[in-house]
Amino acid sequence: MSSFTPEFGRVGFWRGGTLLTPEMAAEVERLGYGTIWIGGSPAADLAIAEQLLDATERVTIASGIVNIWTAPAAEVAASFHRLEKTYPGRFVLGIGIGHRESLGDRYQKPYAALESYLDVLDTDGVPAERRVISALGPRTLKLAAERAAGTHPYMTTPAHTRFAREIVGPGVLVAPEQRLVPDIDAVSAHATARKFLSRYLSLSNYRRTLESHGFTAADLDDGATDTAVDALAPSGTPAELAAAVRGHLDAGADHVCVQMLPATMDPLPTLEALAGELELR
Secondary structure (H helix, E strand, C coil), rough: CCCCCCCCCEEEEEEHHHHCCCHHHHHHHHHHCHHHHHHHECCCCCHHHHHHHCCCCCCEEECCCCCCCCCCCHHHHHHHHHHHHHHCCCCEEEEEEECCHHHHHHHHHHHHHHHHHHHHHHHHHCCHHHHECCCCCCHHHHHHHHHHEECCCCCCHHHHHHHHHHCCCCCCCCEEEEEECCCCCCCHHHHHHHHHHHHCCCCCHHHHHHHHCCHHHHHHHCCCCHHHHHCCECCCCCHHCCCCCHHHHHCCCCCEEEECCCCCCCHHHHHHHHHHHHHCC
């Protein structure tokens, strides 16, 4: 790992780019979170990353993730260098292949397409230690270990984190995203989680991964069982949410980025309480 690899911190914050603001980023930094992840396939110009970097002083900003089918590698590389010139060492490029269901006929030979994308990033001077790959299966996890700083899996559980660590080995970043529902009422928390999960449980890559790491089809069908919902989107008090984060760290993660549900809620009160539980400052 290069000495130029940014500091991710133990815990970060994941939020869709359209819901992130510079003011929110500054507050997240103040609370002690090490990285802010821009979700929702940010555009190749990485303009949202520039806004967040400008509003903060030291927190790492990462894309979670740039979609290789919709953001041309050469344009992304040029944007990376623009950010690096003004905010050296603070941006990490997360890339991934997205979902077959969203891309239709464009989604062909995804592993080869990912390799080709990395080839362009290499040619255009984006360092391997400044990029991560959203990897789920063993082949892509190995690629993340060989050609990036590591992996940023989405929609996984500590069981997958343990599996990812075994595949990539020591010294490679494992930085999973974890969904959290700050609600102590089980009925409403499950309703919030199911509304969010409904889309993802219909996507083949996530279903395949979840069914390979502890879930059955019956667990995930028809809105998922309460037990599965609790595992995929834990709810409860700040202490209970912190325990969910520690589950990934105990399973081998270097860094866990938390996503608050529902996505449109004001996340800052919960982030402040969670920061206290996790002793981020």
